[in-house]
Structure formats: C-alpha cells, structure tokens
Amino acid sequence: MIENLLQQLPLDTSREHFEPLINASNMRIERIVTPPNSPLNQAWYDQTEDEWVMVLEGYGVLVFDDGRIVTLKAGDWLNIPAHSQHRVIKTDPEHTTIWLAVFYQA
Amino acid sequence: MIENLLQQLPLDTSREHFEPLINASNMRIERIVTPPNSPLNQAWYDQTEDEWVMVLEGYGVLVFDDGRIVTLKAGDWLNIPAHSQHRVIKTDPEHTTIWLAVFYQA
Numbered sequence: 224m225i226e227n228l229l230q231q232l233p234l235d236t237s238r239e240h241f242e243p244l245i246n247a248s249n250m251r252i253e254r255i256v257t258p259p260n261s262p263l264n265q266a267w268y269d270q271t272e273d274e275w276v277m278v279l280e281g282y283g284v285l286v287f288d289d290g291r292i293v294t295l296k297a298g299d300w301l302n303i304p305a306h307s308q309h310r311v312i313k314t315d316p317e318h319t320t321i322w323l324a325v326f327y328q329a
Numbered sequence: 330m331i332e333n334l335l336q337q338l339p340l341d342t343s344r345e346h347f348e349p350l351i352n353a354s355n356m357r358i359e360r361i362v363t364p365p366n367s368p369l370n371q372a373w374y375d376q377t378e379d380e381w382v383m384v385l386e387g388y389g390v391l392v393f394d395d396g397r398i399v400t401l402k403a404g405d406w407l408n409i410p411a412h413s414q415h416r417v418i419k420t421d422p423e424h425t426t427i428w429l430a431v432f433y434q435a
Contacts, residue, residue, distance in 0.1 A: 226405070226406060227402075227404040227405050227406075228383065228404045228405075228406060229403065229404035230404065244381070244406070245381050245408060245431075245433075247379070247433050247434065247435050248434065248435070249355035249356065249433065249434060250355065250356045250431075250433050252381055252431065273353070275350070275351050275358055277334065277429075279385075279404070296333075297335070298333040298334045298335035298336065298385070299332070299333050299334075300332060300333075300334060300350070302351060323383075323429075325351075325356075325358065325431055327351075327353050327355065327356050327433075328353065328354065328355060329353050329354070
C-alpha cells in the first residue's frame with residue numbers, strides 16, 4: 224500500500240486536518256493539511272512530546288513563546304522540543320499547506 | 330535553526346549519502362540523497378527496526394524478498410516492517426533522488 228502525501232487531500236477545505244499515518248508505541252507520524260484561509264488554532268501548543276516538523280508544500284509561520292518567529296517553506300524542517308510553546312500564525316493564502324510531523328520521546 | 334531538505338545537497342555526487350537529522354532513543358530520522366547513476370547498495374537490507382520512508386524528489390524503485398516491486402515518486406510513502414528484506418534497484422537517472430526515512434520500534 225502506497226499513499227501520496229501531496230495528493231488525496233481532504234475535500235473539506237473549511238478547516239485544518241490532522242491525519243495519522245503511523246501510530247507506534249513511542250512515536251507517531253501525521254500529515255497536517257491546512258487549506259488557504261482556514262481558521263488557525265488560536266491556542267498555544269504545549270506538547271509533552273518532541274515534534275519534528277517539515278513543510279512539504281505551501282508555507283507556514285510559527286511563533287514561539289520566546290517571541291521567535293519562524294517561516295517554514297517547502298523542504299524546511301524544525302525540531303520543536305516538548306513544552307516549547309508555539310502556534311501557527313499564518314499559512315500560504317494561495318495554496319494548501321501540507322506538513323509532515325513526527326512526534327516522539329526524546 | 331532551520332534546514333532545508335531539498336537544498337544543501339552533498340557535493341560528492343559519486344555516491345549515496347545517509348545523513349542523520351534526529352537521533353532519539355527510540356527513533357531516528359535520516360535524509361538519504363541518491364545522485365543520478367550513483368552505485369546502489371547490492372546487499373539486501375534486513376533491518377531490526379521498522380522504517381517509514383518517503384520520496385521528496387526524484388523517484389526510487391524497491392524490490393522486496395517476496396518479489397514485490399514498488400516505485401516511489403515524490404510524495405509517495407511506504408512503511409517497511411522490520412526484517413522485510415528489500416533493496417533499491419533503480420533511482421531517477423536524470424535527477425537526484427531525496428528520501429526521508431524514519432526508523433522506529435513498532
């Protein structure tokens with residue numbers, strides 16, 4: 224079984240989608256699909272796991288609780304340690320942004 | 330620190346490169362860069378960990394010990410259970426193939 228992360232996008236473009244790909248005991252892999260102009264989660268993410276995240280298509284802008292602002296475009300990756308609070312403040316307004324996230328215990 | 334998986338490719342295009350991105354206790358993430366026409370590993374991979382793998386650019390053809398042949402092109406992903414023996418028999422002869430692999434305990 225092969226699937227393609229850039230295709231088979233959810234039909235509902237009114238909201239962000241979090242799609243589990245792998246659920247193992249110590250890590251999980253998710254595709255996150257953010258349609259243009261879909262409402263972004265206003266709450267800060269405060270996660271118990273480390274997150275390795277990359278953008279496959281489009282772009283996203285993250286803000287961290289220390290004021291740091293980071294733009295991820297296609298191919299960019301970032302490691303977000305557990306409890307490094309952050310949220311997404313903007314994504315590509317023209318295209319769907321596709322993220323790949325790996326959550327794990329450090 | 331951001332890095333881009335599609336850029337900053339190794340200068341040595343005579344061989345395949347395996348580059349660790351994350352090394353955690355229970356999982357690791359690697360970028361694999363296969364230049365066009367670089368020699369492919371002839372031995373079968375027989376791994377103790379599960380491997381989730383996707384192609385970011387180019388394409389690759391894998392063969393499994395049960396005879397199955399699978400082509401992965403950009404965006405395609407596959408989960409390879411531990412001890413599912415496989416090898417890469419072809420990659421894109423025109424462009425560098427860039428893979429992302431996550432090795433983990435199932």
